[in-house]
Amino acid sequence: MLLQMQVWALLFLQESGSPAISFDPRAMWGNMSWLARIVVIILFLMSAWSIGVMIDRLIAYNGARTQSRQFAPAVAGALREGKLEEAIKIADRYSKSHLAKVVVAGLQEFKAHRDSNEISGEEVEASRRALERAQAIVHAELKRGVSTLATIGSTGPFVGLFGTVVGIINAFKGISSEKSTGLGAVAGGISEALVTTAVGLFVALPAVWMYNYFTGRIEAFDVEMDNSSSELIDYFLKRSQKAAAK
Numbered sequence: 458m459l460l461q462m463q464v465w466a467l468l469f470l471q472e473s474g475s476p477a478i479s480f481d482p483r484a485m486w487g488n489m490s491w492l493a494r495i496v497v498i499i500l501f502l503m504s505a506w507s508i509g510v511m512i513d514r515l516i517a518y519n520g521a522r523t524q525s526r527q528f529a530p531a532v533a534g535a536l537r538e539g540k541l542e543e544a545i546k547i548a549d550r551y552s553k554s555h556l557a558k559v560v561v562a563g564l565q566e567f568k569a570h571r572d573s574n575e576i577s578g579e580e581v582e583a584s585r586r587a588l589e590r591a592q593a594i595v596h597a598e599l600k601r602g603v604s605t606l607a608t609i610g611s612t613g614p615f616v617g618l619f620g621t622v623v624g625i626i627n628a629f630k631g632i633s634s635e636k637s638t639g640l641g642a643v644a645g646g647i648s649e650a651l652v653t654t655a656v657g658l659f660v661a662l663p664a665v666w667m668y669n670y671f672t673g674r675i676e677a678f679d680v681e682m683d684n685s686s687s688e689l690i691d692y693f694l695k696r697s698q699k700a701a702a703k
Contacts, residue, residue, distance in 0.1 A: 490627055493649045496620035497656055500613065504660040507609045510602040511667050517553070517599070518674050524554035525681070532560060536692055541568050555595050559682050562591035563689045581693045588686040592679075599678055603671045610665035617657015624650025 528551040535544040541564055548554075548561035566587035567580060627649055 490623065490649065492623050493620050493627075493653060496616060496623065496653050500616055500620075500653070500656045500660050503609050503613060503616070503664075507606055507660070507664045507667070510605055511663075514602060514667075514671055518671070518678075520553040521555045521599075521678065524551040525556045527551065528554045528557045528560075529685075532557075539696075555599065555678050555682060556685050558595050559588060559591045560685055560689060563588040563686065563693075567693055581690060584693055585686075585690055588689065592682050592686065595682065596675070596679060599675050603668060603675070606664045606668035606671070610661045610668055613661030613664065614657045617653045617655075617660075620653025620657070621650040624648070624653060 528547065531547050532544050535541075535547055545561055545564050545568070548557040548564065551557040563584045567584040624647060
């Protein structure tokens with residue numbers, strides 16, 4: 458069906474004696490109405506914003522992944538030896554790691570309660586709350602800007618569709634002014650409609666793809682933080698039980 462439509466279009470152009478059609482961005486921009494130009498400018502601003510968010514999040518997530526892989530074995534060794542102070546210092550060195558941000562909050566809370574000689578149940582519960590608060594803060598940091606991609610991905614095609622409507626209106630204006638239904642009367646408006654539609658899709662598709670990709674990575678980070686918090690609570694419980702047994 459698509460091939461048949463293309464053949465018909467070629468036959469129509471040949472019969473109408475139209476000159477060869479070439480892609481000239483400057484000519485297309487010059488022939489656009491001011492409203493269509495505003496639509497294209499808005500779409501390019503949306504694209505630039507989404508690209509900035511993508512670059513920022515990729516750098517942040519890669520840094521978090523790399524530092525977490527270095528942090529996990531280092532802090533595990535310190536905790537096995539019972540060196541809370543050293544474990545806290547190690548976590549402070551890996552400031553980009555999502556695991557370090559969560560673990561250091563639990564360690565500092567547990568150490569503070571150990572210094573005040575409170576009962577073990579309150580120590581562990583306070584550390585659990587500190588871990589939950591740290592997880593919520595880190596999760597919000599990881600999600601920063603990602604929702605913007607969802608907004609751009611969902612609204613980009615509609616902004617382009619607005620430009621499409623403007624182009625179709627201009628095409629009908631061309632028919633009215635030229636008193637003709639030939640290709641020359643509607644070519645400008647149709648080109649506006651197609652260009653704004655294409656730009657809208659060009660802006661929206663990468664934003665949707667990267668939003669889904671980042672959402673998956675955030676979910677993986679959440680699982681890692683949950684596992685680390687659970688393991689740290691188990692460590693606190695075992696440490697408290699040993700202290701009570703002495």
